[in-house]
Each structure stands twice: as C-alpha cells, then as structure tokens.
Amino acid sequence: MLRLESVFIRQDDFSLTMDMSVPAGTRAAVIGPSGAGKSTFLGAIAGFVPVTAGHVIWDGQDMTGQNPSDRPISTLFQDNNLFPHLTAFQNIALGLKPSLRVTATEREQIDQALARVGLSGYGARKPAQLSGGQQSRVALARVLLRAQPLLLLDEPFSALGPALKSEMLTLVSDICAETNATLLMVTHDVGDARAIADKTILVADGHASGPFPTAELLDNPPPALRAYLG
Numbered sequence: 222m223l224r225l226e227s228v229f230i231r232q233d234d235f236s237l238t239m240d241m242s243v244p245a246g247t248r249a250a251v252i253g254p255s256g257a258g259k260s261t262f263l264g265a266i267a268g269f270v271p272v273t274a275g276h277v278i279w280d281g282q283d284m285t286g287q288n289p290s291d292r293p294i295s296t297l298f299q300d301n302n303l304f305p306h307l308t309a310f311q312n313i314a315l316g317l318k319p320s321l322r323v324t325a326t327e328r329e330q331i332d333q334a335l336a337r338v339g340l341s342g343y344g345a346r347k348p349a350q351l352s353g354g355q356q357s358r359v360a361l362a363r364v365l366l367r368a369q370p371l372l373l374l375d376e377p378f379s380a381l382g383p384a385l386k387s388e389m390l391t392l393v394s395d396i397c398a399e400t401n402a403t404l405l406m407v408t409h410d411v412g413d414a415r416a417i418a419d420k421t422i423l424v425a426d427g428h429a430s431g432p433f434p435t436a437e438l439l440d441n442p443p444p445a446l447r448a449y450l451g
C-alpha cells in the first residue's frame with residue numbers, strides 16, 4: 222500500500238496537501254486543472270519534489286528521505302524518457318544495470334522485453350531512428366523489465382495520435398496486470414481515466430484527494446472538477 226501521511230509540499234507561493242492510502246494493485250488516474258499540482262503530486266512520491274512535512278510510505282517503509290533511484294518506482298514523463306546517444310537495447314539495459322554491462326541472461330531478458338512491446342529487431346536503433354510510438358514502447362519495455370511495484374506516468378502518451386495512445390494504454394494496463402504494479406497516471410483526458418483506471422485521484426484547490434471510484438467521480442463531479450471538465 223502507498224500511504225501519504227499528512228504530506229505538505231511548498232514551492233514558492235504554491236502549496237499542496239495530501240493524506241491518502243492507495244492499496245497495492247490500484248490503477249488510478251490523477252486529474253485536475255492545469256497548474257493544480259498533478260506533476261508535483263507524482264514528484265513527491267517519486268522523490269523529485271521535496272516534501273516539507275509528512276511521510277511517503279510504501280509497504281510500511283518510509284521513503285520520505287530516500288533518493289529517487291532508491292525507491293521501488295518506475296516513472297515515465299511526457300518527454301526525455303530515453304537517452305538519445307544510447308540504442309534502444311542500451312536504454313532498456315539501463316533499467317537493470319546503470320553500467321550497461323549485462324550478463325547473457327539479462328541480454329535475453331532485454332530481448333524478451335523488446336519482443337513483448339513488438340520491437341524485436343529494433344534493439345540497435347537509437348531513439349532518433351524510431352517513431353514516437355516506438356520510443357514510447359522502448360520506455361515501456363524498460364518499465365516492464367524493472368518490474369517495480371509502483372508505476373508513475375505523467376502524460377507520457379499525450380503527443381501520440383488517438384489509436385497509438387490507446388494501444389500504449391492497453392500495453393500499460395497489461396504490464397500492470399502482469400507485474401501487479403500500482404499505477405498512478407496523470408492525464409487531461411477523462412477517456413483515459415475511464416479506459417484503464419478504476420480509481421481517480423483529484424488534485425485541485427491545493428489538495429490531492431481520493432482515490433475515488435472513477436465512474437462515480439466523473440458522473441457526479443464536485444464543483445472544482447466540474448469547472449475543469451467544462
């Protein structure tokens with residue numbers, strides 16, 4: 222379970238509070254107005270954003286002071302998920318070994334992850350030689366291989382067309398099911414929330430609340446969400 226215990230974040234004149242429990246295996250969308258603090262919310266969990274007060278706890282372990290790389294988390298952002306000077310294979314290998322010195326078994330695992338996302342034979346290509354969708358799949362292959370229990374997505378597919386985005390969301394959903402990962406996914410598209418997230422966290426008015434059942438929340442939005450949905 223992810224527990225956010227009386228967490229308070231202050232960044233200049235912006236502040237965000239949260240106190241919630243997210244059971245393991247939950248798939249939650251994170252929605253709310255632009256600038257409300259959705260990325261800050263994920264950043265506090267991942268450790269990129271310092272927490273002013275409170276505790277971020279995973280499975281009973283307090284992660285609050287831990288470096289992002291020491292947390293049991295995989296993160297995907299909208300951009301810059303891949304290193305441009307490394308091949309697809311090396312970008313995936315980084316998820317296992319920062320030194321890139323992989324064993325024969327790890328090499329096989331990386332090839333399997335590439336195959337799982339439909340990119341067998343693409344391992345030697347650098348990101349610039351791949352389409353946007355293929356780049357997303359390489360990033361997902363790395364997530365799959367790392368098999369961390371917490372997966373944080375910050376609109377990683379928003380630049381993709383609708384068909385490709387839907388394909389990526391299905392892949393994310395499959396990966397979560399395979400690894401029993403807990404998913405928190407920032408999106409501005411309530412269709413995404415309905416498609417793969419049975420729970421939704423609302424970030425608005427300086428507060429992150431939930432998780433709420435997605436359909437109930439979207440069918441009967443509170444005023445802050447109603448204004449945002451239009």
Ligand SMILES: Nc1ncnc2c1ncn2[C@@H]1O[C@H](COP(=O)(O)OP(=O)(O)OP(=O)(O)O)[C@@H](O)[C@H]1O
Pocket residue numbers: 232233234235253254255256257258259260261262
């Ligand atoms: N490093 C920082 N220092 C100070 N304020 C910041 C910093 N990063 C973000 N903010 C402010 O924190 C607030 C929340 O930003 P955040 O990016 O979390 O919002 P968001 O809900 O993800 O927005 P969007 O939907 O537009 O991506 C904004 O008012 C932003 O200006």
